[in-house]
Amino acid sequence: MSIIVREALQTDCQGIMDLIMGLAVYEKMEDKVKMKLETLQEDGFGNEKYFKCFVADRQENGASKLIGYALYYFTYSTWEGKCIYMEDFYVSPEYRGKGVGSRLMGSVCKIAVEKKCARVQFSVLGGNKPSIDFYKRRGAIDMTEVEDWHLFRLTGSALEKLAANSNTV
Numbered sequence: 001m002s003i004i005v006r007e008a009l010q011t012d013c014q015g016i017m018d019l020i021m022g023l024a025v026y027e028k029m030e031d032k033v034k035m036k037l038e039t040l041q042e043d044g045f046g047n048e049k050y051f052k053c054f055v056a057d058r059q060e061n062g063a064s065k066l067i068g069y070a071l072y073y074f075t076y077s078t079w080e081g082k083c084i085y086m087e088d089f090y091v092s093p094e095y096r097g098k099g100v101g102s103r104l105m106g107s108v109c110k111i112a113v114e115k116k117c118a119r120v121q122f123s124v125l126g127g128n129k130p131s132i133d134f135y136k137r138r139g140a141i142d143m144t145e146v147e148d149w150h151l152f153r154l155t156g157s158a159l160e161k162l163a164a165n166s167n168t169v
């Protein structure tokens, strides 16, 4: 048995969908997942690519199974330039503690360094202490703790109301 970390292919999307659900279950928010396989395929591998992804692929007796992923995209800081946002990071429970997560996150950080990004950012639920500790042990800074940043979201009717007020020509 070997576990390789590699860039995701379009054909990995069903495996990634299963892992997305695994992470949502872990966060006790599985009812919030609205993603469809076709949407993930189109958004990651269609003409306009909205995300990139590394997968951990367990290979055994010629069979392949995805057991972890780190999904990310590029953002931009007007203070510091190019950045990466790591949206999802997950390893299936039975494969944790073997360095797979570190390899996945390391792959995202390597891209950040290669592309001269100033930051790799991500959000963590306040109650997810094991992951908060995992990130802090690796030198990540909790921006809410240090600078009191809060994560905001516009969605649904509030979003549509603002969009309707646009005067863009």
Ligand SMILES: CC(C)(COP(=O)(O)OP(=O)(O)OC[C@H]1O[C@@H](n2cnc3c(N)ncnc32)[C@H](O)[C@@H]1OP(=O)(O)O)[C@@H](O)C(=O)NCCC(=O)NCCS
Pocket: 023, 026, 089, 090, 091, 092, 095, 096, 097, 098, 099, 100, 101, 102, 103, 122, 123, 124, 125, 128, 131, 134, 137
């Ligand atoms: C966070 C996560 C991706 C890390 O993946 P991983 O493959 O366990 O990562 P690693 O093996 O590289 O490191 C795990 C660390 O926990 C320790 N550990 C040991 N046994 C462990 C176990 N059974 N489960 C988890 N961690 C374990 C390891 O020693 C290691 O310690 P270190 O930080 O000092 O290196 C994984 O724990 C996970 O999927 N958690 C649930 C989802 C989640 O919280 N995702 C992040 C959302 S923001």
